[in-house]
Amino acid sequence: MARPPIYKTDQAKLEASRERHRRHYAKNRDSILQRRRELCIIKPSQEILEIQKALAEALGYEDDATASETEADDDENDQLFNLPECLLAIKNIKDEMLALVSEPCAFTEGVLLQYVKSLPDDGNGKGDTLIVNTPKLKVEALLRRAIRAQDQITNFCGVSAAESRAAESVLHYLNTMLGYLDDIQYFLNIEGISELTIAHSMGELMYQKGIHL
Numbered sequence: 001m002a003r004p005p006i007y008k009t010d011q012a013k014l015e016a017s018r019e020r021h022r023r024h025y026a027k028n029r030d031s032i033l034q035r036r037r038e039l040c041i042i043k044p045s046q047e048i049l050e051i052q053k054a055l056a057e058a059l060g061y062e063d064d065a066t067a068s069e070t071e072a073d074d075d076e077n078d079q080l081f082n083l084p085e086c087l088l089a090i091k092n093i094k095d096e097m098l099a100l101v102s103e104p105c106a107f108t109e110g111v112l113l114q115y116v117k118s119l120p121d122d123g124n125g126k127g128d129t130l131i132v133n134t135p136k137l138k139v140e141a142l143l144r145r146a147i148r149a150q151d152q153i154t155n156f157c158g159v160s161a162a163e164s165r166a167a168e169s170v171l172h173y174l175n176t177m178l179g180y181l182d183d184i185q186y187f188l189n190i191e192g193i194s195e196l197t198i199a200h201s202m203g204e205l206m207y208q209k210g211i212h213l
Contacts, residue, residue: 108181
């Protein structure tokens with residue numbers, strides 16, 4: 001005997017699928033975001049940068065491509081040959097970090113508000129994804145630099161030294177900020193604006209919960 005259908009309409013099937021996706025993401029969000037961050041902090045090769053730049057130029061985003069390339073080059077600008085240089089690099093990174101993001105939750109709320117304002121008036125289509133992607137690229141670039149400096153500080157001082165803990169606090173701040181932006185980008189790219197709206201109204205976004213990574 002055939003099993004009776006659980007869902008009788010296409011809409012019911014769609015809602016059930018969305019609910020499964022929400023449960024899966026809620027259960028595995030930490031590992032999903034951690035994997036994405038691990039992929040993000042790997043410095044792209046020159047070939048990849050050239051491909052990204054060519055695509056951006058073809059799409060009319062020359063400035064964004066140039067910014068991405070410059071941010072990748074910044075990884076090489078920090079001198080990390082001794083402890084004072086590493087500490088200076090961390091200080092500079094922290095200054096740039098706070099100039100960009102004075103408070104992660106408020107910053108993320110502002111980014112989300114800008115994106116909502118960029119949505120088409122008719123409600124169809126997407127908003128300007130660069131509003132989320134541009135600050136995300138900047139945070140990723142700072143995180144790459146901070147990881148390099150923190151690794152060197154740990155080599156010089158050990159894990160438990162005050163200098164290492166100070167560098168670690170910068171990494172936590174940047175990881176948290178990147179997690180907040182990743183969370184929004186996940187909904188925009190995978191779940192869609194309607195699911196993002198639902199999550200926001202329920203206070204389910206990472207920045208709304210004040211989660212720290």
